[in-house]
Amino acid sequence: MPDASTQPPQQGMRLQLRHLTRFRYDGPVVESHNEIRLRPLDDALQECLAYELRVSPQASVSCRTDFHRNLVEHFELHQPHDCLEIEALSTVQTYPEIRPEPPANLGPETLNDPTVDGDFFDFLAESRLAPVNREIWRQAVDILGAAVTDLWRDALKLAGHIHRQFSYVPNSTAVHTDGATALSQRQGVCQDYAHALISLCRSQQIPARYVSGYFYNGNRGDQNEASHAWVEIFVPGQGWRGWDPTHDRAPDTRYVRLASGRDYQDVKPVAGHFLGRGTKAMEVEVQVCLAPPL
């Protein structure tokens, strides 16, 4: 979602998050299997202080870590139900980025350095929502004007191009719109900005991945737009570093990351399958606010 403020906070923040998904069905659902990716990640930039998943009707929840090291919760329901509510409540402490700016001129050849450790291979190949084709490759070459010599700064050039060319238009795309479509329509929401940037990066062999999460907007605007998506670029020697193409800036301490993957398909917050007639309505409520002081 777009945000007008320009001053990033210097300090870490303690944020409280609530993410409610409610399904109302056309008739009783007799069986359902669900996968949830709603627990904030733990790493140098953020720490999940508290987390609770509430499911109604009640179910026993098991969890595992997926390929991209996201936490996935899984539950089954076997009693008939007309409505399913999944509510995730968490408290997160974010920390400012302390890594220095990536050194200049880390080109694609540095990825082949055997001392560079990182699972970036997966994020070089195209994926369903971030395809790579000749037109995308062409477009990226035109934007850069030369071969990639600096993975990080060239990715930022591509991001800047998207930010200038795209207009943020809610409801102009759908959840399954891919990066190629977004690039030709030049409009969309944060998810489309992210897929477009990932497609451009991968066409130039810059490892890029999709991040889903939240953005604290200072309690202004519509709370339900606090869900956000952006991109991370692999920087040899430093690891993954975020960039938000919707705002053309690095994510700061107002950003909370839930999961990362090749594209949206890998990080769907709620995914599942049920036996029943159909879904009448799906409602999502997301709230991000400052946690009360300790």
Add this chain to the structure above:
Amino acid sequence: MLFDSYQPENFHDEMFQSRGCPRPHYQAVMDAINGLQGSEFQQRQTAVEAAFMRSGVTFTVYSDSQGTERIFPFDCVPRVIPALEWQRVERGLVQRLNALNLFLHDLYHDQRILKDRVIAPAYLLGAKHFRREFMHSSVPRDIYVHICGSDLIRDRSGNYLVLEDNLRCPSGASYMLENRSALKRSFPELFERAGVRPVDHYPSELLKVLQHCAPAQFRGDDAPQAVLLTPGVLNSAYFEHAFLARQMGIPIVEGRDLLVRDQKVYMRTTAGPLQVDVIYRRIDDDFLDPSVFRPDSMLGVPGLVQAVRAGHVTLANSIGTGVADDKVVYYFVPKIISYYLGEEPILPNVETFLASEPTDCSFILENLDKLVVKAANEAGGYGMLMGPWASRAEIEQFRRLIEANPRNYIAQHPVSLSRHPTWCGEQFEGRHIDLRPYILCGEKVTVTPGGLTRVALRKGSLVVNSSQGGGSKDTWVLQS
């Protein structure tokens, strides 16, 4: 005499060294058949076909308006493999499957082979059948491929080469068994004398393999409950599914017969749900579980994948094995064998060139008129260039395609498959054949002696697929 007019021509002929001069291991077959009139041979041939039709030994052709089920044409002259020759094939297949199982385990865990740069990661991680959902998930006894069917061919000098591996749901074992019983009925006296190694134990071996790989936390003292999961009666291999389930004495089920509760799989029975430990699945990964893979699949079982992950049920073969029978990955199998086993491959691949490796690429471009070029992600003969038979324009077109996207192409020397005398209505003629042996991986890796020999029944054709006019033969591996 029936073989008098037979011409081996300029091919490797399985039966004849030269005209009128059979290889020693075929002498008995030749004597038996030479003792018959053409009409007598035809009679036995017709009897077998009628028996197959009556007992429903069929396969389904999806796009055929003549009625969907057909018998798999059978040729009464057996293919004979001498003991020594087989030993080498057997060792080669065991080596290959051991290496592929180690490879799959590594690929779905530490990915050492990628980190050591033996294979460029993009080839594997971008492969259509790589299942990243199963990274870091272990399978019982680290066996990924329980049942493997590799296709072997022989070149002009009679060397066995691996043409491809089938690591997902290889089919055809039931035809191997039916062919054997048909041949025993049509040539009982010959079979008795020849000293042929039996194949009938395949179903019981398969059942042992399934039970061997039951989940580690297996719940009781009884034998693990195995079932065969079929897509249903309209599937082209349904005959085989029913046949193998019956032979093993295990239930045959469709997706709707199973349900998942608390990450355990149960079969619906008249006496209530019965827990299932091992599933011999004849359904592709994509259709297994609509909550994880294709959401529109009506064939699968919702929640099955989570049950597998929780270690409550075993799938044979495991999920994600298809990555290792990809065309580009095939190229790397010899490297895979030496990487994991430190051995030289016993059975070589057909020599293959990857257009994305620079040295190979220049070789391919210089020799387009001599090579067969295949697109890496196409199947069924699309995107293929048969260099020696192609026009100038076709060759130039492929040159441009390869230069634009080298990663997408492989090339091979055309292989002239070995031929075998085959009954063609009135006389014997040479027809091209291949061999699909069945390799099982349980407590140890075993190869059923023989397999399914497929014949391209059309004159000159190199296509042995049953859907494209292929037939089959009984395959004899001799005891000594």
